[in-house]
Amino acid sequence: MLIIKEERMFRIIAYILLICGVVITLIPFIYMISASFKSQIYTFEYPPRLIPRDPTLENYIKVLGKDLFGRNFLNSLFVATATTISTIFISSLMAYAFSRMRFPGKEVFFYILLLGMMIPPVMLIIPQFVIAKNLHLLDSLWGLIVVYVSITLSMQTFLLRSFFETIPRELEEAVLVDGGTRWVIFRKIILPLSKPGLAVVAIFTFLYAWDEFPWAHVAIKEASRRTLPVAIALFQSQYLTRWGLLFAATTVASIPVIIVFVIFQRYFIQGLITSGLK
């Protein structure tokens, strides 16, 4: 009885804490959405109001009506999706090798890969540009994908490797003993059990590719091939920032990322290993 009561209490406290946390977490975002419904004059009113005095849809209309916004949106969607799929493939292969196989130079390769995670991306833009140019990857969405995958590979591989490490090897040994191949192990044990890990990679890779700006700005100049973050940056001009438009555009831009998250977080399911054991 004591245990149950304690659990209940814990749940109630948990609930309250979470709600407080959510409020703090979401305030800036809520403010942004609220500001997206305000006309320019009210953006900086004092005292700050969460509920707009004169709510208006003009920002959204202007944003969605802006020629090429839809095109830029689709470009980003394409790039982010392709990057995510490619990254999941490539990094899971690498993570598996690092986690389950032994080969000369393993440590070396691993640390080199780790290095990639530590490098401030801004430092590499100029040389990357030179290389991309020589490989004819500029001004092309495919070029973006290739570079994005390269950049995020270190992190995602490292992440997946950590996940693979938490899967007990007894399962694989059982398969090997039964005469199964590594491929079977990969397909039937590692992949299904790593669903949460893979989901994380999917979420983060999509987010990275969707939001990336410095490289996209430099690599793609053709307006119809531009991605969303660059299009949104153009709402800021030299002397003035149209905050309402910026916020409205950002809100719209947030939707796909949230959708991807909602879809993949389903995979955070408990008990995958135990079901695997059975």
Add this chain to the structure above:
Amino acid sequence: MEVKNKILDKSFLKKILSSKGAYLLLLPGMGLFFTFILFPLIYSLRMSFYKWNIVDNAASKFVGFSNYVRVINDPIFIRAALNTIVYALITVPGQILFALIVAILVDQKIKGRTFFRVAYYIPVISSWVIVTFLFEYLFGSQAGLVNFILKDILHLVDNKIVWLANPILVMIPLNLLGIWKGVGWSAIIILAALQNIPPDLYEAAVIDGVGIWHKITKITLPLLRPTLVFLVVVLTIGGFNVYISGLLMTKGGNPLNLSHFILTLMYKKTFTYLDFGYGSAISYLLAAFIFMVSVIQIKLLRRKVEY
């Protein structure tokens, strides 16, 4: 002796040949990595030894280590390094602590789990540009919410605090922003890791009659160890790489170049002052430092997990 060497060579070769599977797996990823990360890295290293001329690379003047020497002796850099280290020291534990709390809480069987997960994820998906601006607004001296609360509601202060113009105070919104934005990210990773903890362990604990606190400290935390190690390493790297928020909020280290982070200084030197070699040197010093710290962290914190 000769024979011994020969044998060693043979078995080494054999090892490589038998590992061809592993190498195949690594091939596509490493190929991309070498092309777009490693080569640029080396290129950048080369740049750091020159007074680099981007128009005519061949005309660059070789200066050896002088860029590095200048960097280390620059008081602005020292201050930037200090700010960056403090930032990492505050935001890394901050993020992990709150992420643990959030992940464990959200993992409980409560209604609206999806809602909470999405809510905590929102800061993660927001662009740095937007959230930096939002925090600038919140901490703005004249119309900011924080001052409004501190002064007009809680009456803790008499005058509005000018957060952003003070080289030390500005670190507060910057650090808070770093924590705020990162909690969701870590929480997701911890949440995913939590799923791999067999519920039987918890059930066994319940049968043994232990409380929640015990469950958390004796079961959850130890089993999360690899994940937490991962987070410490990654978040530290991220912390040292703090950049856009600093650039926008301090507008280039203002006032008086006291509020720079290492990367904002690098940005200024490279793109505003066009000193490419110097900028490269800064990046390299940072990268080397991060590498050292990460290796130390991994070696120190790593240990196998027992069931």
Add this chain to the structure above:
Amino acid sequence: MKRLIIFLIVIMMITGMTFITGCKKEAAVEEVTEEAPVEEEAAEEEEAVVEKITVTYWHTMGDAEEVALNKVIEIFEEQYPNIKIEPTRMAYDDFKPALLTGIAGGVVPDTARLDIIWVPELAEMGALVALDEEMEGFDEIIASTYPGPTSTNFWKGHYYGLPQNTNTQILVWNKQMFEEAGLSGPPETIDEFVEDAAVLSNPDEEIYGYAMGGTYFWAPASIFYAMGGEVTDSGITTATGYINGEKSVAAYQVLVDMYRDGSLSPLLLGGGGIGGFEGLATGKYAMIIEGPWAQPILNSDYPDFEVNFALVPRGPDVTTSSVVGGENVVIFEGSQNKDEAMVWAKFLLSEESQLTMGETGAIPTLSTVQGNERLPEYYDVFMEQLKTAKARVPHPKWAEMDNAINNAYQYMLRDEKTVKQALDDAAEEINGLIIEE
């Protein structure tokens, strides 16, 4: 094991396809770009008669200006049917890094519209074409442009660009606040300016007579130059006696005193808060000093506010002055189409182009169009001011000099150094920068 290998081959093929499609797409692109000059030239020769030459033009124009630009392009392409202009709008905040990355990678536009400040440093790097040497008719063109803006293109004996549009900053004042305070009109001398600002201020209510957006040199520059301040000598050999000369010190002293007296808004120290335009239009600031963009911005965001301009108040020597800003059009050394690029650049300096762009807030640099009825009326005050406005130091290290002066002002405002001390230090720093050349 076999299956694994097959799987991997598939993955590699997918990755490989990515590369190939990327390449193919590039080859298929018709437009002439910088990436494969040899191939392009061959193609050009074959189709020289039919194929158009594309001239790329990077800019950071706002929405309204972009519309005008497209009109100009239309007119141009009608006149020159064999040249096609391809404009690319870049994000303002990231323009310079993008440009530099492009230069580093050998991917430069044929032409671009740049902030005047960047011309000396890009010229020093060797990235720009010396137009006085290469462009036919260059001398005729600059004979009819305002000298101030033109001078921003000059470095080490050559001109590296053409002044495309210019601007300066003048006084924008809130008539209502002035009337309520019993003042008849805007101040005409610096002394009146200081007095009026004091009268109009009420720091407790956060109302200030004057507000500046920051401490970077551009903000106080108008008052600085109006009071006869100078940064360096005209030959750019030293800053001693100039940035820390009597008049410069006096100028900054005024700006520090106003802050201490509560007539200058603390906005300039940063920290966020009510910006210049909002403040002016909502009765928080009585005066700001801004450029011609003030009119369209104020009109669109605060349609009820009456915009009033006035010349920058005169300094003690009965001079009025202000600071010159604007953009120059340049041609890059890496361009493959320099001749056509020059045709475009020249066209931008034609009356038609200057007037069309002028209608959207970009003040023309062509003196021959001054007073033209197509230009908005409020330009008159600006163009009047332009006659006496001064350009900032056209030197590759200007950004660092600006930083030194910025810091100096900060020290003064924070009471960490006296005005003279701060400017002496700045002089030393600037001298160091000049010598590095």
